[in-house]
Amino acid sequence: MQCRRCGRDNRTDARFCDACGAHLVACAVQQEAARTPVIGRxxxxxxxxxxxxxxxxxxxxxxxxxxxxxxxxxxxxxxxxxxxxxxxxxxxxxxxxxxxxxxxxxxxxxxxxxxxxxxxxxxxxxxxxxxxxxxxxxxxxxxxxxxxxxxxxxxxxxxxxxxxxxxxxxxxxxxxxxxxxxxxxxxxxxxxxxxxxxxxxxxxxxxxxxxxxxxxxxxxxxxxxxxxxxxxxxxxxxxxxxxxxLAGFDRRETEAMVALSGGKGIAPRLLDTIHSQTEGNPLFIAETIRLLIQEGTLEHGMARPPTEPHPAAPCVRIPEGVKQIIGRRLDHLSPPTNRVLERAALIGRIFELRLLRYLLDEALAIHFNDAIEEALRSRILEPGEQPGCFQFSHALIRETLYDEIPMLTRCALHLQVARTIEEFDSDDSGQHLSVLAHHYASALPVADAARATDVARCAAERATRLLAHEEAVRYYRLALQAASMTSPDDPVSRIRLLNALGESLTLLGDYLQARETFGQAMSLARVARQADEMMRAAMGFEMATWSPGLPGQSAAQLLREALAAQDGGNSPARAKLLSALARALIFSGDETQAAIVRDQALAIARRSGDKTALASTLASALSIRWQPERSGERLRDIGEALDLAQGTDNLLLALDVKAWELFETMELGDLSTWLMQLAQLERQADELRQPFMRYVAATSRATCALLQGRFKDAEHLIAQALQIGRRMPGLDAPGVYGMQMFTLRCEQGRLRELTPLVQAFVRAMPRAGLWRPGLALLYAEIGLLDEARCEFEALAADAFSAIRHDALRAASLAYLAQVCARLDDKPHADVLYALLLPYAGRNLLIGTTVGCFGAAASLLGLLATTQRNWQEAQRHFESALTMNLRQGAEPALARTRLRYASMRLARNADGDIDAARVLLEDAHAAAERMGMGALTREIDSAQRSIEPASSRAWPAGLSTRETEVLRLVSSGLGNREIAEQLFVSPNTIANHIRAILTKTNSANRTEAAAFAVRNGLTDV
CATH class of the missing domain: 3.40.50.300 (P-loop containing nucleotide triphosphate hydrolases)
Incomplete structure (x- = not known):
């Protein structure tokens, strides 16, 4: 017999190759399998x-x-x-x-x-x-x-x-x-x-x-x-x-498969029966033919003339399922072979001969080689890829053998497998913990439940180290199942397992299950008076509450209970508890108490003398950032936390603090500094391989493109950020993607496309307050004012108390302010104005990196217009024009010009009509350039509303804006000075001057100024 591994010819009766020691029956099986043709595929x-x-x-x-x-x-x-x-x-x-x-x-x-x-x-x-x-x-x-x-x-x-x-x-x-x-x-x-x-x-x-x-x-x-x-x-x-x-074979392919399996020339009626009964399943067909050959119904390789019916054909009964066929085939193997195969099935589809030998008693060990060879020749087993390993030729064969083992026998054999593996592999690498956990769990109740618990826990901890959090969850659940069979007098191990399971669930983003698990741990820890485990459960519950943005009342209650169980003092652990409580209170709507608790956390961290703990507490407190009036405190804390983190070489904490600094800079409208900080964050995130910060940077780039009106770039960057973010479990990347796309479509005037999607989302999540303001805006933008009013009034109840002080508060207020103005709702405008006023002088952000509406002053001006408070409206609009121009927020600038123009048209004081005309000209040019279709149409409508009688024909076909620029040129101002006065960019002024020179047939600014004097434009 030829050895497949080394090619040497050996004696026909040899079991192992003389040259390389390979199993020759296995070689023969592999050679036959290699020659098997493909049918029907x-x-x-x-x-x-x-x-x-x-x-x-x-x-x-x-x-x-x-x-x-x-x-x-x-x-x-x-x-x-x-x-x-x-x-x-x-x-x-x-x-x-x-x-x-x-x-x-x-x-x-x-x-x-x-x-x-x-x-x-x-x-x-x-x-x-x-x-x-x-x-x-x-x-x-x-x-x-x-x-x-x-x-x-x-x-x-x-x-x-x-x-x-x-x-x-x-x-x-x-x-x-x-x-x-x-x-x-x-x-x-x-x-x-x-x-x-x-x-x-x-x-x-x-x-x-x-x-x-x-x-x-x-x-x-x-x-x-x-x-x-x-x-x-x-x-x-x-x-x-x-x-x-892959579907089953047709009759022709079934005939080919039958012939390949040794059933050449069988009677057509029998072939029809096999094809019908097996539904063309290749394994079913092959096993059926092998069974018929084993039982003598067919002779292997015997060909009969097609016209000669097989004598046994009418009475052949084919089992109904492939497992029944496999079972009958196994019955034809010797009893020792079946018993050896049963034990192999306990190990798995692939098994080592070395391990299998240890599972056999002395009587079976005598038949071991013969059993393996019989199984190989019967095509029950085939060689594995690794030396010394074999596998069942199909998983169904192994399943059939396993299912036939009586339950108690199966448990005892699993325990024997586990103990044998432990004897074989006594190293500390933990590579066999997974299989040990499986066998010990399967051996219950025969196995020692405490040992099964310990092995499953170790397997879960190893899975966590390997970042296989799904597997960690499975093994922690196995450990809890085994722990339930141990003594109820010791609940501590169960509490620890529940907390560990909750932490793994949180890492997977399964927050609902995590909260439930931490709740169970807290209940047991409370009874057992385990203060440390109460703290762990409460903080875990808060993390699983805060991460998906759920209300924090339940988390705050558990954290207070955990704090009460502590001994007090100035430990870093207590500072962490208080930081978590402050965040939970923010998400409960209790900002005043949150600020008090935050200050307590910082005081304890300072008294502890631990610089790392203080830096961490300061960084944690930065997440409680939704009150704009506390900006000064946050900037101070950012500076201190950054100094501490860098002083202790805590590069990751420093990177986290820099992200918070980035958000503050964006809110303050210092875009040039913000872009430098963003580039630095991107570079350090890549150097330190911190994916979340890469995601923050990606969403920030998309936000910047939206703010600057680069909508084509924005759409690409939004999709890019989604691709990065959706790879991190527990991160709501699709939600961020939805918010950014909503912002993009709003700017493009394409909100109508999103109506069914947003409606369905709100219906599915009736408490999704973050989407209801957006839905109200969507209705208002597409002209469904009754629907917009219904949503708006529901949110306006109790002075808009439904709008939480969280990451989306500013966005919600921005949406509602626009709806309020569209509905011309003066009473609610008074309330919204007071809620938005703390954001004056700042940008309005969606979350932290999701989007930016530009200067809050623009919406304050809009609400003041609704209040008919013209003086305040003008003050806010001019502030918004300055801020949006400075940071290059082109879409926000165009919208502010339209709103300001609309206010001046409504006020209709001296000079308002001409000023509105100029504002609308500039807004129209910008909106058209950026492809803001809906805004362009609004501007067109406003321009048509200006009475023709109030219009004036300027010489040489100059526009109102060009006339105003020419007057300022005549007064001796440069482009930058003119731009500052008119709230436009120097580039825009340069474009106007080129048009003026062309229309007035002037060679330079001096000739244009002379034209202005001749035509009386300097007195305009």
Missing amino acids: EAELGALAGLVGHMIDGHGAIAMLAGEPGIGKTHTAQALASRATHGVRVLWGRCNEQPGAPPYWPWLQIMRAWLAGRDEETLRAVPVSTVAPIAEIFPEIRQRIVDLAPLLPTPDPQQQRFRLFDAWTGFWKFAAATEPLLLIIDNLHWADASSLGFLEFLAPEVADHRILLLATYRDVELDRQHPLSATLGDLARYAHFHRFH
Whole structure:
């Protein structure tokens, strides 16, 4: 018999190769499998081959092979891999149906396969920025590249996971640059949720690189709750995603499959029965033929004339399901072989012979080699990829064996597997914790519940270190399940597990479950009088409340209870509790008490003498920033926190504080300084690989484009920010995207497009106060004034008390001010004016980096106009013109000019009509240039409302604005001085002067001034 590994010929009766020791029966099985042709999948393979060709040319793709068990998904993927040419590197990762696989298991297999074929020089060429984060969780990298410098740690696990995924994506981009990659993940429906998370992260990057990612999955196993369902929904958004559904064979293909399985020349009636009963499922067909051969109904390879009916055909009964067929096939194996295979099924689809031997008693051990060979010859087993490993030829075979083991026997065997693994692997790396946790949990109630709890907890902690938060949640739940079987007299371990589970849920963004879990922990800790765990539960509950922007009353109650349980003093822990309470109070609407608590937190942090604690408390207090009148205090705290963080070399905290400084600068309208600060933040975020700050920078760039009227750029930047943000669990990137797109469409006059979307959102989330002001504005903008009034009056109840003091307060007030003016509602204008007045001299921001309305003074002027307070309106509008002009806020400047013009037309005092005409001319030119269609139409309407009798024909066809510019030129002012007087930019003045020179046929400013004198324009 020839050895497949080394090619040597051996004796026919030899079990192992004399040269290399390979198992010869396994070699024979592999050789036979390699020769197996592909039936009925040429269309799919042709399409996949096309994707391979595009991938080689640099256009990557993601492809899915879906179908029922046994339909041939893996075989089709193997066929594609065998046909891949042109230097395509094929790497496999197989998901384990047993839930004990380590986090990122298929990706780790793929990476190991890539590393196995690389020399040290190639590894050294991989960029350090991609290797270092991976080395933190993947020991093989650290072993191969020993001189890697440690990364600067980040305190935020969400950012840490982003950093890992970003680095891993960069790694595969680098690998694809060296050679085209066909990455195959088999049985994706069994993938751990962390692996699916990375797949979602990698997906958008594949399109522009030489990567074809092919995965197989059982579609019959998916429901809406299955993690893969959400992943497939996410992938379907991409144009480079392709899905192929494998159907059953037709009758002709079934006949070919029957012949391939050894049933050549069977009677047509029997063939029809097999095709009908199996519905063309290839595995079902193959197993049926093998069963019929085993039972003597068919003779292997016997061909009969088609006209000669098989004598047994009429009485052949085919089992109804493939598992029944597999069961009957297993019945034909010897009893020792079945018992050996049962124990192998306990380990998993893939198993080591070394481990399996330890699970056998002395009687079975005698038959071990014969059992393995019998299973190989029967195609129940096949060789694994690693030496010393075998696997069941199909997962259904392993499932059938496993399901037939009695429950108590199964529990005892799981316990035996767990103990054997512990004996084999006594190192401290923790690599086997996942599988141990699975076996100990499956061994309950036979196993020691305390040991099962401890192993599951350790597995969860390791998953957390690996940033596999989905897996951490699963193992913490396993630990809690096991802990419920231990003594009820010791609740502390259960409390700690609940708090840890809540923290993992928070990292996943599952805030509802996290709050419920922290609530359970708090209840138990309260009874057990565990002050530290009460603090942990209360702070966790507040974080899971604040992150999605929920009201903070419940969190404040728990935090007060945790504070009462503390001994007092000046500990940093107490300062943290008080900081969290201050934030919860802000989100409860109790700003006064929040300020008092914040000051208490800072005082305790100062008395503690811990500079790091003080810097952290100052930074935490900055998040309580929604009162504009406290801007001076915040700027002082920012400076102190920055000095402390930099003085203690806490670069990450310093970066966080700089982000708050950025928000303050934007609100103050110092855009030139803001742009410098933003560039610095972007540079440091990249250097320190802090993804959240990269997201902050991306949304800030979009906000800047919106503020400056660069709407085409803004749309691109908004989408770019979404792509970065949606990769971080728990971050409301789609919500931020929605707000920025709402702002963009509002500026473009395209709000009507968003009406159904916003209405549906408000209906789905009736408490979504942040969208109700936007909905009211949307109705007002598209002329549905009755609907706008209904929304507005509902929000106006009790002096607009529904508008919380949070990140969206300024935006909500800005929307409502515009609606109020449109409805000409003077009583409510008085209330809104008082609410907006603290923002005078500042920009109105949406959140922190989501958007900017420009100077608040413009809306104060609008409300003062509604109040008929002309003097205050004029003062606010001129302030808004100055501020918006200074910061280049072109859309806000155009809107302010329209509002100011409308006010002067309404007042109609001396000079108001001419001043309004000039304001409208400038506003129209800017709105038309930026493509603000709705605003342009409003300006046109205002211009038409000016009576023709009040108009004046200026000489040489000069416009009113050009006449005013010419008069100021005649007085000797330069362009910048004229611009300051007229609230326009120097560039605009330069354009006006060019037009004046052309119309007056003047060669220079002196001749133009002379023209003005001759025509009496200097006295205008």
